[in-house]
Amino acid sequence: MSTGSFENWAGTITDIGPIYPFVGSEMLWFILALVFWIWWHIVQTKRENKDYADEIKRFGSRESLNKIVGAESSKDP
């Protein structure tokens, strides 16, 4: 069993093309990568909106915001 497309390095090197495993399955990997990419955006978008909603509940009152803004300093942190 070998996942590579060549047997060894002993032959003529110029005969060797791609050296990654599972040559021929590139399109499948590409489709999986597209799905991973879109999934990441969906998870991130939902999480960001939920975080803001939670933080508004916790810190969004006028009193709370006044306290936070009042504590801001112009000095370097």
Add this chain to the structure above:
Amino acid sequence: MDNELTALGIIFTEFYYWLTVVIMFLIHVGFCMYEVGASRHKNHMHTLMKNTMLIPLVTITFFFFGWWIYFAFPNGPGITGGLESAPWAVAWSELMGPHMGGAPATDALTADDTAGWARINGVFWAAFLLFSWTAASIVSGAVIERIKSTAFWILAIGIGSVWWIIDAAWGWHSAGWMVKLLGYHDAYASGVIHAIAGGYALGILLVLGPRIGKFAADGTPRDIHPRNPWLVTIGLFLIYTGFWGFYVACNVPMWDIQDGDGVFFSATNIYLAPTTLSAITVNFLMSLSGGLMMGYIVSKGDAFWTYSAGLAGVIAASAGNDLYHPIQAMFIAAAGVVIIYKLHYFVERKFKIDDAVGAVAVHGYAGFFGVFIAGFFLWGYPSSPDPSFHVITPWGQFIGAVIMFGVLGFIPGWITAKILHSFGLLRIPKEIELAGLDVGANAERYAAEQGIINAERAAIGGGSV
């Protein structure tokens, strides 16, 4: 690779581009430091992560489709021809992975494709990718402290993996239609990176709006000063450093430029027209100097603007820095800095644009100016080794600058921002802007710190310190 000289040429070229990638990485270290320094304490972590995460997102999308666009779109398509075939640049090509250059495994590629691209494709892709990150990072600074990460990352993919690489195919490719028909010349990317990114940022800013408090009720702008000016200046120094890699990556290190009989190898610009590393090194330093000197004068010694003016000076001269005399580069840089500084404050007052780091001015206006002014200084120069291509002219450069800043920058930025805004995805809620984007994380941190302090006090009280 069957003799030492050929191998040396190929491996040198491979190493050359690899090295530019490493140096250009510093641009992004610099941008992160710069943005964090420019943001307020309550937004630091969000600002840092917003810029950091564009790196993987632009990387994978540039792998998926950005690289293919560069080779497929030089004709428009539809202006000087159709889509070009580029089987080595699609994401599922065997040449996008480790390859020894031998016979292709699929019919989509020829033996010449594999022999020619196996050792160059990856490093060349990476050099272009680092330009993509730069384009997205330029936009990142302008929109800090009020944009949703969701929106920014979609916009970053737009500029980093679609729009800038279309402009590169059009005006930064040896067969690009803008080079052929307009004589467009932009050797070190005044337009193809900086003008487009500045225009894109301006389009977004128009929809996004200013930060709370930026403008008084009567419309007078207030300065929201960089919270940590020292981090900002170190960041800009690192961007200068990375810019060396950027310049060198815009060249082809070794190319036979002899037309007709014989062979003569030289470095070339991206259009395969001759230049030397010496020329661009001196011109980089002289334009940096012109920008810094004039920036110091116009900003009355303000560190933030003086450093930014150094960058703007280089950008203003970049379109023609392969050919300018160094003193010309210095004066072009200085003139560009006066214009962009004045324009920044004019646009801020007139249109209520809150560009937090001056990115539209430093990159957008300086890039536009740089492309246009090259048309006067290089009037009548060949734009390409191909004599059938149009020569460089002021009007060709002006049209080119409008395409970069307006057509491929401002308009896509504005439209994408409008779409995101219509879905409520563009701007953070007002309460979050007031409390700070890190409010939740900071509250957790303070609670944890308080827990430690309480435990330490308890330990002192118990005499067990």
